[in-house]
Amino acid sequence: MSRANILRVIVVCLLLTLVLQPEWFEPVFAPFSPSGAPVIYTRASLLSLSLSHLGIVALASVAAIIVAVLLAILVTRPRGQAFLPLSRTIANMGQTFPPVAVLALAVPMLGFGAGPTLVALFLYGILPIFENTMTGLSTLPPATMEAARGIGLSRRQRLLQVELPLALPLILTGIRLSVVIAIGTATIGSTVAARTLGEVIIAGLLTNNTSYVLQGGIIVGLFAILIYDVLTQLEAHFQKRLGGSRTTV
Amino acid sequence: MIEIDNITKVYDGRAAVDSVSMTIESATITAIVGTSGSGKSTLLRMINRLVEPTSGEVRINGELTTDLEKNALRRRIGYAIQGHGLFPHHTVARNIGAVPQLLGWSKDKISDRINELLNLFSMPPEEFRDRYPAELSGGQQQRVGVARALASRPDLLLMDEPFGALDPIIRTRAQADLHRIQRTLGSTILLVTHDMEEAIQLGDQVAVMDQGRLVQHGTPADIITSPATRFVAEMVGGVDRPLRLLSLLPLSEIVEAGEAEGPPINDQASLRDALSVCLGSGRNTLPVERDGALIGRVTLEAIRSRAEGTHEPR
Amino acid sequence: MPNRTSSFFSRPGLLFAVLGLVALLAPFVTLAANRIVAGVGVPVWDIAAANTTIPGLAVLLAGLALGLPAALPKLRLLGATVGVAALVWLLMQGSTSLLEGAGPYARVSLGSGFWCLLAILLLLAADALSALSPGPLMRAGLLVAAIIALVLVLWSGALADLSIYREYISRHDAFFDAAQRHLGLAFGSLMVAAITGFPLGVFCHHNEGLRGSVLPVLSFLQTIPSLAMFGIMIPLLAWVSSTIPGAKELGVAGIGFLPAFLALVIYSLLPVVANTVAGLEATPPVTLDAARGMGMTRQQRLIQVQLPLGLPVMLAGLRIVLVQNIGLAVIAGLIGGGGFGTFVFQGLNQTATDLILLGALPTVTLALISAITMDILVELTRPNSVRHG
Ligand SMILES: Nc1ncnc2c1ncn2[C@@H]1O[C@H](COP(=O)(O)OP(=O)(O)OP(=O)(O)O)[C@@H](O)[C@H]1O
Ligand SMILES: [Mg+2]
Numbered sequence: 001m002s003r004a005n006i007l008r009v010i011v012v013c014l015l016l017t018l019v020l021q022p023e024w025f026e027p028v029f030a031p032f033s034p035s036g037a038p039v040i041y042t043r044a045s046l047l048s049l050s051l052s053h054l055g056i057v058a059l060a061s062v063a064a065i066i067v068a069v070l071l072a073i074l075v076t077r078p079r080g081q082a083f084l085p086l087s088r089t090i091a092n093m094g095q096t097f098p099p100v101a102v103l104a105l106a107v108p109m110l111g112f113g114a115g116p117t118l119v120a121l122f123l124y125g126i127l128p129i130f131e132n133t134m135t136g137l138s139t140l141p142p143a144t145m146e147a148a149r150g151i152g153l154s155r156r157q158r159l160l161q162v163e164l165p166l167a168l169p170l171i172l173t174g175i176r177l178s179v180v181i182a183i184g185t186a187t188i189g190s191t192v193a194a195r196t197l198g199e200v201i202i203a204g205l206l207t208n209n210t211s212y213v214l215q216g217g218i219i220v221g222l223f224a225i226l227i228y229d230v231l232t233q234l235e236a237h238f239q240k241r242l243g244g245s246r247t248t249v
Numbered sequence: 250m251i252e253i254d255n256i257t258k259v260y261d262g263r264a265a266v267d268s269v270s271m272t273i274e275s276a277t278i279t280a281i282v283g284t285s286g287s288g289k290s291t292l293l294r295m296i297n298r299l300v301e302p303t304s305g306e307v308r309i310n311g312e313l314t315t316d317l318e319k320n321a322l323r324r325r326i327g328y329a330i331q332g333h334g335l336f337p338h339h340t341v342a343r344n345i346g347a348v349p350q351l352l353g354w355s356k357d358k359i360s361d362r363i364n365e366l367l368n369l370f371s372m373p374p375e376e377f378r379d380r381y382p383a384e385l386s387g388g389q390q391q392r393v394g395v396a397r398a399l400a401s402r403p404d405l406l407l408m409d410e411p412f413g414a415l416d417p418i419i420r421t422r423a424q425a426d427l428h429r430i431q432r433t434l435g436s437t438i439l440l441v442t443h444d445m446e447e448a449i450q451l452g453d454q455v456a457v458m459d460q461g462r463l464v465q466h467g468t469p470a471d472i473i474t475s476p477a478t479r480f481v482a483e484m485v486g487g488v489d490r491p492l493r494l495l496s497l498l499p500l501s502e503i504v505e506a507g508e509a510e511g512p513p514i515n516d517q518a519s520l521r522d523a524l525s526v527c528l529g530s531g532r533n534t535l536p537v538e539r540d541g542a543l544i545g546r547v548t549l550e551a552i553r554s555r556a557e558g559t560h561e562p563r
Numbered sequence: 564m565p566n567r568t569s570s571f572f573s574r575p576g577l578l579f580a581v582l583g584l585v586a587l588l589a590p591f592v593t594l595a596a597n598r599i600v601a602g603v604g605v606p607v608w609d610i611a612a613a614n615t616t617i618p619g620l621a622v623l624l625a626g627l628a629l630g631l632p633a634a635l636p637k638l639r640l641l642g643a644t645v646g647v648a649a650l651v652w653l654l655m656q657g658s659t660s661l662l663e664g665a666g667p668y669a670r671v672s673l674g675s676g677f678w679c680l681l682a683i684l685l686l687l688a689a690d691a692l693s694a695l696s697p698g699p700l701m702r703a704g705l706l707v708a709a710i711i712a713l714v715l716v717l718w719s720g721a722l723a724d725l726s727i728y729r730e731y732i733s734r735h736d737a738f739f740d741a742a743q744r745h746l747g748l749a750f751g752s753l754m755v756a757a758i759t760g761f762p763l764g765v766f767c768h769h770n771e772g773l774r775g776s777v778l779p780v781l782s783f784l785q786t787i788p789s790l791a792m793f794g795i796m797i798p799l800l801a802w803v804s805s806t807i808p809g810a811k812e813l814g815v816a817g818i819g820f821l822p823a824f825l826a827l828v829i830y831s832l833l834p835v836v837a838n839t840v841a842g843l844e845a846t847p848p849v850t851l852d853a854a855r856g857m858g859m860t861r862q863q864r865l866i867q868v869q870l871p872l873g874l875p876v877m878l879a880g881l882r883i884v885l886v887q888n889i890g891l892a893v894i895a896g897l898i899g900g901g902g903f904g905t906f907v908f909q910g911l912n913q914t915a916t917d918l919i920l921l922g923a924l925p926t927v928t929l930a931l932i933s934a935i936t937m938d939i940l941v942e943l944t945r946p947n948s949v950r951h952g
Pocket of ligand 1: 260261265283284285286287288289290291292443
């Protein structure tokens with residue numbers, strides 16, 4: 001087993017114990033708690049918070065992927081070409097909106113709870129995927145596209161058999177950026193009463209209990225790293241199949 | 250004079266350049282030819298120590314290159330490469346003045362030198378000095394690249410496929426320019442190419458490389474008439490060989506007394522040109538002139554017998 | 564298939580016009596009895612007497628209509644400007660007339676209709692601008708003009724009857740403190756990150772081994788959720804302040820500005836270092852070969868060739884950092900670090916929408932202005948961009 005794989009196994013085991021058997025870590029975290037205060041977060045099970053956290057991220061991300069890829073396909077077709085420059089501006093400028101601001105602005109419209117978090121993650125998640133898919137679909141090698149037309153593929157066949165597969169590594173990069181941001185931003189969702197791991201961190205902030213902050217932070221961080229790693233591997237896999245001719249951002 | 254003495258470069262256990270020795274006379278052009286990967290660039294780059302030899306040595310005018318500080322050595326040697334390598338963020342003037350600036354020349358001296366070089370390459374300074382490389386055509390970029398290599402008046406100029414990226418017409422013109430400039434400045438040029446035609450046209454000497462070894466080193470005529478190996482013969486090309494040879498010979502060698510019909514041909518033209526005129530105009534004899542005065546004639550028969558000596562592949 | 568109509572009319576323009584008409588049906592503003600309760604939506608034609616709404620609406624519609632002709636981007640930009648002016652004017656008139664006789668605590672807030680129309684007009688402007696593709700200097704001019712217009716409208720007090728403006732008035736001093744703090748956090752951390760990250764990037768460029776260990780560590784730090792990062796800084800600095808002699812006197816403390824500042828610096832390091840490395844590697848290999856071949860020393864190559872050519876990439880890194888930090892600084896509000904986040908989280912606690920907006924809108928505006936400015940700088944540092952642009 002390579003060193004990277006050993007590291008992966010260690011990270012997964014660490015994460016699982018942190019979530020399933022947090023009390024095993026009591027001696028580790030104890031120095032960070034004020035004396036007398038509880039060391040391990042017990043107000044809710046870390047497993048259910050993790051699942052809820054990942055669920056919100058997954059739901060928002062799947063919706064964002066579908067919408068972003070469809071929109072990017074639309075604006076790169078001849079009929080939607082007129083929207084391409086505008087789409088680029090929106091994708092570029094939209095990403096400057098701070099995720100926290102998007103979250104806070106969703107609250108007046110949707111009230112507290114998981115709703116605003118879902119919407120904010122969804123809206124914010126669209127942009128990186130949209131931008132990368134658009135780039136992927138509009139910078140295909142001209143010779144390949146010419147050949148695809150030349151052998152008589154219909155528009156739909158070209159899209160499904162040539163364009164999307166070639167753009168896939170870039171699309172995956174967009175998804176990776178989007179999902180990793182979503183995992184971090186979801187923690188802030190707890191400030192508007194969404195059930196995520198942010199709850200643990202906020203409880204720590206409110207009671208000056210650093211071990212809560214560490215627990216929440218480490219679990220979220222490890223999830224982010226694992227997902228980042230999986231998506232990077234996936235990208236590398238597809239990139240290799242394409243001969244590594246196109247670089248990802 | 251440059252002496253390359255038994256020089257070798259080993260990459261990952263494989264010799265990219267394998268014990269090459271050769272001597273290059275001053276004020277000549279030597280063309281190094283060979284297929285891709287035969288070690289031409291590596292050989293060239295060992296002269297200005299962009300690549301350090303595994304063994305062997307190079308002497309320029311008797312002085313070992315390793316006795317000099319690397320950068321000082323490079324500033325004394327002009328270097329021009331395929332794709333020109335111009336600095337995209339500097340103007341033409343600043344690009345050409347790069348080495349003089351490194352050498353600490355005065356501003357005025359650099360400026361004069363830039364104008365002089367631009368004029369030499371028929372690019373009016375007032376028009377081109379302040380342009381950026383992106384605002385030049387491929388041929389112009391390449392000329393600026395060569396001008397930059399010549400800027401500090403180096404005695405030695407190394408060129409790695411300088412014309413590789415040019416289209417055939419511009420390429421021919423650039424070759425002619427280089428030839429003219431080399432003759433006026435009297436510089437020593439070592440030029441890498443994978444095009445035998447270019448090597449024969451430009452080189453006073455041609456060095457053929459194959460798999461890291463120097464397989465033949467001689468005048469173009471030597472290379473054509475007596476290729477040392479099958480590989481060299483292939484490079485020279487079986488069918489074209491007589492024509493290539495004819496293109497090297499000036500008409501003046503076979504002018505005979507007598508008269509002929511039709512417009513005359515200059516005695517500096519090559520035999521190949523004369524053959525072409527004969528075939529094109531359907532004549533068997535052409536009048537020959539020098540400085541506007543008729544000096545004799547050349548016959549198709551004479552051209553043919555001159556070419557015959559070459560047509561026996563070994 | 565494209566036909567005559569679609570080549571005369573800009574497709575986005577048509578879409579904006581249709582969406583604009585739909586948005587007119589949505590509540591333009593909301594009227595509430597006080598700042599906490601939910602308001603009642605008021606459609607645009609009811610916000611004031613017909614003799615003010617009709618001209619305002621006419622100009623607004625004219626603006627949308629000017630956005631239609633595809634071949635005339637300047638006219639479309641004018642349309643967007645006129646439309647935004649009409650929006651502001653309607654708001655001015657509407658807020659004043661609605662508050663007349665509506666009780667002392669009544670509040671007029673911006674409604675979904677207004678936001679949609681504003682967004683549509685801004686998108687129209689963006690679309691027109693992308694067709695004009697102005698050079699960097701022109702863009703800078705437009706940006707300055709837009710900022711001046713915004714400041715003038717706010718400073719004139721024309722919108723003083725809006726609820727968000729009242730929130731601002733009652734927190735006038737706190738607002739400018741927060742602004743100062745927010746800018747201090749975002750730009751200060753950017754500067755510290757640039758000063759430390761840039762040399763680190765240069766070292767990483769020269770030293771493969773260092774790069775292999777520094778970049779993964781920085782990427783790892785980047786994955787720590789911001790909330791946790793801010794949370795960890797508090798006890799860390801409290802510990803430093805209490806154990807290291809002299810630290811407390813220097814102002815190191817576990818609360819306030821410093822923990823937030825430090826967290827932002829840590830987040831900034833990856834983009835700065837990674838983009839410095841990428842920038843230094845952006846020089847084409849032939850150019851570098853030529854530089855070596857003409858006898859430039861390593862330092863000369865770095866300063867005369869690699870740095871100028873890599874500058875756009877390095878600045879792009881700073882753009883990422885700046886935009887990211889302006890957004891992340893909001894979270895400082897949650898741990899007592901100050902900045903606009905204070906209003907956002909206060910607003911969330913009190914469910915006072917306009918207070919949230921008072922924190923969120925300046926943040927968004929700041930981020931947009933920084934992003935556009937940095938984009939202009941990136942373009943200006945690209946070799947000979949002015950001449951091509
Ligand atoms: N830095 C290097 N590391 C490892 N191998 C190298 C390196 N540079 C060159 N080589 C190898 O040395 C051999 C000769 O390379 P060189 O560049 O000198 O060839 P060339 O004759 O200039 O070819 P071309 O016409 O394609 O430019 C090649 O097999 C090449 O792969
Ligand atoms: Mg070569």
